[in-house]
Amino acid sequence: MYKFMSYIQNYVEIxxxxxxxQKFINICLRxxxxxxxLERVSDREFTLCMLAGDFKKNVRSAARKSxxxxxxxxxxxxxxxxxxxxxxxxxxxxxLLLTALFYMMSSIVWNIQIEGADAFSRLQTQSLLNELGVKxxxxxxxxxxxxxxxxxxxxxxxxxxxxxxxxxxxxSVELEKGTFYEEKKSENILAEDPCxxxxxxxxxxxxxxxxxxxxxISTGDTALAGQVVISGEGKHAKAExxxxxxxxxxxxxxxxxxxxxxxxNTQKLHSLLIFGLKxxxxxxxWLPWNWGKKDFTSYDSIYNEKYAGTNGNIPLGTAxxxxxxxxxxxxxxxxxxxxxxxxxxxxxxxxxAIPDDGKILRTTASFVKRDGKIYYVAAxxxxxxxxxxxxx
Numbered sequence: 210m211y212k213f214m215s216y217i218q219n220y221v222e223i224x225x226x227x228x229x230x231q232k233f234i235n236i237c238l239r240x241x242x243x244x245x246x247l248e249r250v251s252d253r254e255f256t257l258c259m260l261a262g263d264f265k266k267n268v269r270s271a272a273r274k275s276x277x278x279x280x281x282x283x284x285x286x287x288x289x290x291x292x293x294x295x296x297x298x299x300x301x302x303x304x305l306l307l308t309a310l311f312y313m314m315s316s317i318v319w320n321i322q323i324e325g326a327d328a329f330s331r332l333q334t335q336s337l338l339n340e341l342g343v344k345x346x347x348x349x350x351x352x353x354x355x356x357x358x359x360x361x362x363x364x365x366x367x368x369x370x371x372x373x374x375x376x377x378x379x380x381s382v383e384l385e386k387g388t389f390y391e392e393k394k395s396e397n398i399l400a401e402d403p404c405x406x407x408x409x410x411x412x413x414x415x416x417x418x419x420x421x422x423x424x425x426i427s428t429g430d431t432a433l434a435g436q437v438v439i440s441g442e443g444k445h446a447k448a449e450x451x452x453x454x455x456x457x458x459x460x461x462x463x464x465x466x467x468x469x470x471x472x473x474n475t476q477k478l479h480s481l482l483i484f485g486l487k488x489x490x491x492x493x494x495w496l497p498w499n500w501g502k503k504d505f506t507s508y509d510s511i512y513n514e515k516y517a518g519t520n521g522n523i524p525l526g527t528a529x530x531x532x533x534x535x536x537x538x539x540x541x542x543x544x545x546x547x548x549x550x551x552x553x554x555x556x557x558x559x560x561x562a563i564p565d566d567g568k569i570l571r572t573t574a575s576f577v578k579r580d581g582k583i584y585y586v587a588a589x590x591x592x593x594x595x596x597x598x599x600x601x
Contacts, residue, residue, distance in 0.1 A: 219261040219286025222246070223268075227277025230255045236271040237263075261286065317484060318347045319378040320522040326384035330368060334382060337364055345516075345524040346484035349375055379522070405446055406439035408432045408595040412452030415592055422446030441601060450596035453570065458558040459586040462551045462576070464542050469507075474534040476505065482514065482526045505534040548576065551585040559589055567593035 225233050230253065237244055237259070246258040259268075261284070272279050321338065323331045338344060341360060343352060354373040361382070362371040370385040406422065408414075414428045422439040426432050432452070439448045481488040510533070516526035542550065552574075563569065574587040 217287055219284070219288045220258050221261055221264050221281055222256065222258050222283040222285065223264070224250070224254060224256050224280045224282055225272075225277050226254050226280065227275065228253065229275055230277055232275040233271055233277050236274060237267070240267055240271070242267055256282065258285075261288075314484075315378065316348055316350065317378065317524075318343070318345055318349060318352070318380050319524050320520075321345065321380045321382065323382045323384065326368060326386040330365065330384055330386060333365060334361060334371075334384060337361055338382075343380070345482075346486060349378070349380075352380065401445060403441050403443050403445055403601055404598045405437045405441050405601050406448050406450065406596045407435055407437045407599045408450060408452060409597045410434050410452070410454050410595055412454045412595050414438065414450065415453050416449075416451040418449040420447035420449075422448060424448075435599075437599065438596070443601070446598070448596060450594065451592055452595035454567075454591050454593055454595065455588060456559055456562050456591060457586070457588040458555045458562070459577075459584050460551050460554050460558075462544075462547045462583040462585060464544065464547045465539060466542060466547075466550065467537050467539050469535050470538055471509075472534045472536050474503070474505070476503075476532040476534075478530040478532070480528040480530070482516065482524070482528055484524045487528065505532055507535045507537070508532045509535055548585065552587075555585050555587045559587055563589060563591050564593055567591040 227233070234244070234247070234255070234257075242259060242263045244257050244259050246256070248256045250256060268279055321335075321344070323334050325331075337360075341357070343357065352373075352375070354375060358371045358373040361373070362368055365371075368384055368386055370383075372381075372383040374381045374383075411432070411434050413431050414426060417424055417428050417438065419439060421444060422441045424438065425440050426436070426438045432438055438450055439446045479490045481490075511531045512528070513531075514526060514528045515521070517523040555574075568591065570590045570592055572587065572589045574585070577584045577586050
């Protein structure tokens with residue numbers, strides 16, 4: 210610590226020569242001047258170090274009184290170092306720039322690691338981080354890990370926990386997926402408030418298990434959406450209602466349709482990635498890599514990023530965007546192809562309408578001719594939970 214302070218305050222190494230060099234040392238000590246590295250060269254010569262400020266103010270009078278000569282061997286300290294580099298301005302400026310660059314590079318996010326949950330949740334988390342401005346090149350000091358974790362958790366209802374930590378220049382995000390069960394309610398009803406239980410869809414009551422309340426529609430009867438099945442009679446009704454719900458979908462079988470097909474024309478666009486900044490290659494037509502390129506009005510694309518380092522943990526890399534031109538074309542299908550297309554569309558619509566927790570009891574499907582046109586009609590009978598709480 211003393212060496213550091215002396216370097217900041219600046220000091221000199223001197224040699225004293227004379228008949229009585231001890232007298233000079235005693236005068237300095239009486240004046241409470243800091244002296245260190247005192248070494249005897251001979252009876253008439255000593256070397257020592259003292260602060261530059263003390264040297265300027267006291268050495269001349271002390272040397273005159275002790276009849277000795279003082280010779281400066283070396284000047285040390287921050288001020289003298291700066292003076293030494295004053296004539297080397299380029300080196301000094303480069304040193305400052307390198308120091309600033311090193312500090313900046315150690316203060317930014319080099320890599321973002323997202324672990325846990327499933328691939329979709331990790332991809333969604335990456336998209337949310339980009340929207341929040343957290344990416345490679347962001348300053349670590351600007352990232353509040355607790356607030357960021359709360360924002361990610363609020364925007365992803367399928368997660369039960371999100372952890373964000375800083376490991377050096379890496380931002381680590383850990384995800385934990387949870388299973389949530391929500392009571393279906395048509396209104397905001399508290400657990401202690403009186404309510405009835407109705408059905409959310411038109412259905413046939415398949416099984417009714419009453420925990421609290423009175424059943425007003427018998428099992429096996431049909432109930433319409435919103436109709437009360439369990440009366441709470443002034444209390445909070447509790448019951449589980451399984452109902453058979455019918456789903457139906459149909460579409461016309463058509464032999465002419467429009468499809469989006471690739472034309473075979475492609476474009477490659479390159480970009481440079483530097484600490485979160487994306488620098489696109491110039492798009493001037495006269496540049497060699499842009500010769501013959503045309504602007505596509507309709508296309509699909511493939512985007513790929515590649516970063517340096519064994520695990521891509523260095524925020525320097527390249528990005529490639531491949532555009533493939535597409536064009537809408539009207540094609541004529543055979544009767545069999547048209548039927549397959551209609552069947553696929555109807556099955557997709559039914560699958561989207563049926564809840565994930567529903568149990569399919571039976572299905573029917575057929576081609577029907579109506580008004581000179583052919584339709585594909587499909588229906589499904591599904592067993593599912595249909596009970597919801599409603600205010601009395």
